[in-house]
Amino acid sequence: MSTEGQLDTIHMMVNMGPQHPSTHGVFRMVLWVDGERVVDLEPHIGYLHRGSEKLCEGEIYAQIVTLFDRLDYISNLNNEMLFCRSVEKLMGLAVPERAEYIRVILCELNRVASHLLFSGTFGIDAGAMTPIMYAFRDREKIQSMFEAVTGARMMHNYIRIGGVKGDVPEDFAQRMGVLLGEIRQGIDETDRLLSFNEIFLARTKGIGVIDAETAIAYGMSGPSLRACGVPMDVRKDQPYSVYDRFDFGIPVGEKGDSWDRYYVRVMEMRESLSIIEQALEQLPDGPTITPTRLVLRPPQGEVYVRGENPRGEIGVYLVSNGADRPYRVKVRPPSFCNLMALKELLKGTYVADAVVILGSLDIVLGEVDR
Amino acid sequence: MVERHRREETPQAPVALDDKGRALQLLLPEILAEFQPEVGAAVDLVVATVKPQDVPAVCRLTKEDPRLSFDYLMCLCVVDYVEHLQVVYHLYSTTMKHMMVLKANVSPEEPSLPSVIALWTGADWHERESHDLFGVVFEGHPNMNPLLLYEGFEGYPGRRNYEMPEYREW
Numbered sequence: 001m002s003t004e005g006q007l008d009t010i011h012m013m014v015n016m017g018p019q020h021p022s023t024h025g026v027f028r029m030v031l032w033v034d035g036e037r038v039v040d041l042e043p044h045i046g047y048l049h050r051g052s053e054k055l056c057e058g059e060i061y062a063q064i065v066t067l068f069d070r071l072d073y074i075s076n077l078n079n080e081m082l083f084c085r086s087v088e089k090l091m092g093l094a095v096p097e098r099a100e101y102i103r104v105i106l107c108e109l110n111r112v113a114s115h116l117l118f119s120g121t122f123g124i125d126a127g128a129m130t131p132i133m134y135a136f137r138d139r140e141k142i143q144s145m146f147e148a149v150t151g152a153r154m155m156h157n158y159i160r161i162g163g164v165k166g167d168v169p170e171d172f173a174q175r176m177g178v179l180l181g182e183i184r185q186g187i188d189e190t191d192r193l194l195s196f197n198e199i200f201l202a203r204t205k206g207i208g209v210i211d212a213e214t215a216i217a218y219g220m221s222g223p224s225l226r227a228c229g230v231p232m233d234v235r236k237d238q239p240y241s242v243y244d245r246f247d248f249g250i251p252v253g254e255k256g257d258s259w260d261r262y263y264v265r266v267m268e269m270r271e272s273l274s275i276i277e278q279a280l281e282q283l284p285d286g287p288t289i290t291p292t293r294l295v296l297r298p299p300q301g302e303v304y305v306r307g308e309n310p311r312g313e314i315g316v317y318l319v320s321n322g323a324d325r326p327y328r329v330k331v332r333p334p335s336f337c338n339l340m341a342l343k344e345l346l347k348g349t350y351v352a353d354a355v356v357i358l359g360s361l362d363i364v365l366g367e368v369d370r
Numbered sequence: 371m372v373e374r375h376r377r378e379e380t381p382q383a384p385v386a387l388d389d390k391g392r393a394l395q396l397l398l399p400e401i402l403a404e405f406q407p408e409v410g411a412a413v414d415l416v417v418a419t420v421k422p423q424d425v426p427a428v429c430r431l432t433k434e435d436p437r438l439s440f441d442y443l444m445c446l447c448v449v450d451y452v453e454h455l456q457v458v459y460h461l462y463s464t465t466m467k468h469m470m471v472l473k474a475n476v477s478p479e480e481p482s483l484p485s486v487i488a489l490w491t492g493a494d495w496h497e498r499e500s501h502d503l504f505g506v507v508f509e510g511h512p513n514m515n516p517l518l519l520y521e522g523f524e525g526y527p528g529r530r531n532y533e534m535p536e537y538r539e540w
Contacts, residue, residue, distance in 0.1 A: 045517065045518065046519060046520070049518040051527060053528070054527060054528060089413065092384065214491075216441055216442055216464055217490055217491045217492060218491050219442065219443055219444065219490065219492030220492075230464065237467050238467070299382055299384075300382050300383065301383025301412055301413055302383075302413070303383070303414075303415075304415060304444075304460055304469075304471070313444070315444055315460065317447060317458065319449055321380065322381070328449045328450070330445065330447040330449075332444055332460075336495060337492055340494055340495050370518075
């Protein structure tokens with residue numbers, strides 16, 4: 001006797017996280033699965049919510065730089081630069097050329113470090129355990145360089161309103177020359193080891209596809225959007241700092257799948273290295289900071305400043321009422337907007353691919369939850 | 371003692387629009403004429419203030435008009451000015467590469483305005499966050515559950531009058 005039509009299919013609920021190694025932090029998602037297929041999912045964030053935006057309202061401007069360090073803790077320098085730029089714009093403060101170049105060099109180096117971390121952990125997500133050893137070896141060298149320049153491996157508090165904390169070490173150019181050669185070699189090694197590996201391709205090609213129109217509607221940005229073939233990059237669209245003086249390309253993907261999101265980042269690392277080389281060549285002499293008071297009182301007004309972080313477009317909306325503390329600080333974190341599209345990416349895929357797709361977005365929960 | 375640092379008037383940040391901004395400033399009152407927007411400028415951005423109930427219609431117009439084509443919602447946030455809450459939309463056009471700010475003021479007692487999720491899917495979490503932290507209700511949003519805060523959290527911690535609770539051991 002057939003029971004067809006009388007029995008309902010029940011979707012099973014699977015909870016993933018928050019303590020799950022492949023969620024890259026404290027992220028939880030509830031999946032509803034039909035056999036091996038994901039039918040629906042509900043992401044839960046907020047486990048790392050510290051109220052950073054509210055905290056900013058109670059600190060003087062110089063102190064807020066340290067709070068921005070802790071938003072996206074993989075790309076601290078990019079975050080510091082963004083906030084300093086917003087205050088400088090509101091005050092109409094000029095930054096010395098040498099400081100701008102140092103900022104660009106360090107931010108691009110930070111981008112390489114962040115992408116190296118991504119390529120390593122993404123390999124682990126897809127089951128390749130070795131690439132992270134190579135990626136971390138190179139990232140460690142970059143962190144040592146940061147330590148030599150800023151005095152800290154993370155949470156540098158090096159970029160200050162009006163410039164940078166101090167000049168770079170005397171042997172900076174020579175050490176950078178060695179470092180860039182080593183990193184370039186390391187990227188090539190990881191590339192050969194992972195990028196065109198048969199198993200890796202099978203796990204990532206055609207997995208988690210999103211088209212450009214949907215990605216834009218979700219507000220995706222950075223490598224995740226460029227993987228869909230949209231050449232959107234703040235460094236080119238609205239050049240800030242001294243980015244208009246360098247010759248660099250914007251790598252884009254074709255299909256918008258997980259592999260494209262991975263490979264766009266690999267290509268971006270090479271572009272960043274080229275920017276650093278050009279900046280080192282052009283590095284002018286001169287002061288590294290425009291002296292300001294410790295307690296700043298910017299004029300009344302509001303600015304919205306955009307910047308290109310390793311994870312995508314970050315924005316800060318700064319409202320000042322003329323006091324020594326900001327009236328409101330709002331951060332537009334790139335990971336937050338990219339993560340929103342996870343629902344679109346995961347529906348209809350296999351459960352086993354959920355980890356790969358989440359990994360390919362390269363999220364940092366510190367800035368998602370703020 | 372003489373209060374040397376006290377200033378009678380707080381200086382305003384000077385307006386410095388670029389060419390795209392100036393073109394937008396002229397274009398916006400014409401395109402949005404039926405909604406009577408207040409078009410101004412803040413530093414380098416064009417700001418249009420509209421009534422809260424007009425927000426979805428204005429957004430649709432700014433998105434679909436080929437001269438504006440704001441297809442990218444960069445940021446949605448709420449600023450608490452005590453006498454009113456201001457909902458701020460930062461819009462960007464990926465084709466024209468220009469940006470503008472849209473603002474709507476709502477009352478702090480019953481803050482509500484229609485959702486724009488139908489136009490930009492990415493408004494989803496931004497609106498939920500604003501609901502969490504400021505208590506602004508976005509009508510027509512399918513899911514207004516807490517996003518950053520936990521279930522049952524009392525008060526709106528983003529607002530100026532929110533008092534931080536005493537520290538306690540969990």
